[in-house]
Amino acid sequence: MTSVASFFFGLVVALSCLSLQLALASDPGHLQDFCVADATSSGFYILLLNGVACKNPSTVTANDFYFRGLHVAGNTSNAQGSRVTPVFAAQLPGLNTLGISMVRIDYAAGGQNPPHTHPRATEILLVLQGSLEVGFVTSNPNNRHFTKTLYKGDVFVFPSNTIHYQRNTNWKAPAVAIAALSSQNPGATTIANAVFGSQPGISADILAKSFSLDVATVNFMQSKF
Numbered sequence: 016m017t018s019v020a021s022f023f024f025g026l027v028v029a030l031s032c033l034s035l036q037l038a039l040a041s042d043p044g045h046l047q048d049f050c051v052a053d054a055t056s057s058g059f060y061i062l063l064l065n066g067v068a069c070k071n072p073s074t075v076t077a078n079d080f081y082f083r084g085l086h087v088a089g090n091t092s093n094a095q096g097s098r099v100t101p102v103f104a105a106q107l108p109g110l111n112t113l114g115i116s117m118v119r120i121d122y123a124a125g126g127q128n129p130p131h132t133h134p135r136a137t138e139i140l141l142v143l144q145g146s147l148e149v150g151f152v153t154s155n156p157n158n159r160h161f162t163k164t165l166y167k168g169d170v171f172v173f174p175s176n177t178i179h180y181q182r183n184t185n186w187k188a189p190a191v192a193i194a195a196l197s198s199q200n201p202g203a204t205t206i207a208n209a210v211f212g213s214q215p216g217i218s219a220d221i222l223a224k225s226f227s228l229d230v231a232t233v234n235f236m237q238s239k240f
Contacts, residue, residue, distance in 0.1 A: 051075045100120075118194050130207070136175055146184045
């Protein structure tokens with residue numbers, strides 16, 4: 016290759032790299048002010064979009080950006096003693112494509128929100144009432160456990176995809192928290208349900224070896240789900 020050809024080849028490569036850097040650094044902003052979820056759209060459209068199909072902007076009203084109900088306590092009469100009240104795009108259509116959501120979490124006395132993950136979101140939690148023991152565990156190989164007791168007004172963040180939990184440390188009074196999440200549909204995988212309650216079930220032999228348990232114990236655990 017001649018020196019001139021080498022120069023132009025190098026220039027093309029440099030410009031290509033610069034273009035790639037600019038593309039990666041650009042902000043993929045919305046192409047419109049909002050995309051209010053259209054609850055009447057068919058599942059076909061939902062499958063094709065990272066979110067829900069948009070309503071015609073001319074039919075959007077202020078109520079599409081409004082939700083009322085987080086002042087109402089959730090029913091914690093269940094095995095875990097907790098209830099999550101979501102405000103996702105399904106409940107607040109104006110959240111569609113905006114990448115945020117929130118929940119109210121009620122805890123009975125001694126209740127807990129069991130170990131779980133959010134596959135699509137980081138969570139930041141604010142204690143409104145009572146006290147909570149919270150924690151999360153990092154990924155392999157370290158599996159570090161970060162835990163803290165929170166009181167009214169305290170805030171704690173759970174990084175995306177980490178296994179985390181909350182427990183009401185008061186066995187005589189309820190607790191309440193509000194959490195914000197960095198996705199309109201963060202998803203939740205409760206570890207015990209996924210492991211022991213999958214449909215169809217995971218082989219008891221596999222779980223017994225994984226958890227250093229006997230098969231009879233695994234069968235008993237699976238029967239609970």
